[in-house]
Amino acid sequence: MRLIFFGPPGVGKGTQAKLLSARMNVPQIATGDMLREAVSAGTPLGLQAKEIMTSGKLVPDDVMIGIIRDVLSSPKCSRGFILDGFPRTLPQARALSALLAELGISLDRVINFIVDEKEIIRRLGRRVSCRACGSIFNLGVKDPGGNRVCPKCGGDLVQRDDDRPGTVIKRLKVYHQSTTPVRSYYEKLGVLIDIQGSGSVNTVHEHIISLLNHT
Secondary structure, eight states: OEEEEEOOTTSSHHHHHHHHHHHHTOOEEEHHHHHHHHHHHTOHHHHHHHHHHHTTOOOOHHHHHHHHHHHHTSGGGTTOEEEESOOOSHHHHHHHHHHHHHHTOOOOEEEEEEOOHHHHHHHHHTEEEETTTOOEEETTTOOOOTTOBOTTTOOBEEOOGGGSHHHHHHHHHHHHHHHHHHHHHHHHHTOEEEEEOOSOHHHHHHHHHHHHHTO
């Protein structure tokens, strides 16, 4: 199964991708993790991405596509993958389609998560991350403790500035402006599935399984 999980921040893409990855035994390919692994491995593209990120710039599409090519053509993706967080723009979607065609890979489904914006703001308002290891926790679901210490490494748990309500509203506006064409692109390809992401984690997971089994 080869899938893309698509939707704004706070809809639960990462959580659902991890669950489905474990259930289907295919890797979750998250954009941030992919970049960190390439940098850690010291690949030519990883070193290039590190230099760009260190300068405070966004990693350009051609570098991202190159890193994705390395990952998707690796043995770990031989049985499929769940691409989480990419593409976010129409040029990225077109570049990804060209890459998949080059690799002889067909995309099965793009699952678009829909959650009310008020719920997204509420969810992200409860999210904290560890300064040391980067682990993310939702205090409304998995409270690591009142002392706000990471249970994995003991680092401080803090709320990121981009998870504050005012910033989230701006992020959502930018998201919709850049991704509405992407949704239309995959809808025209006949691979897009909309799913309500506002239920419990288990309910949404079982809904995804049901949709995949009947499409």
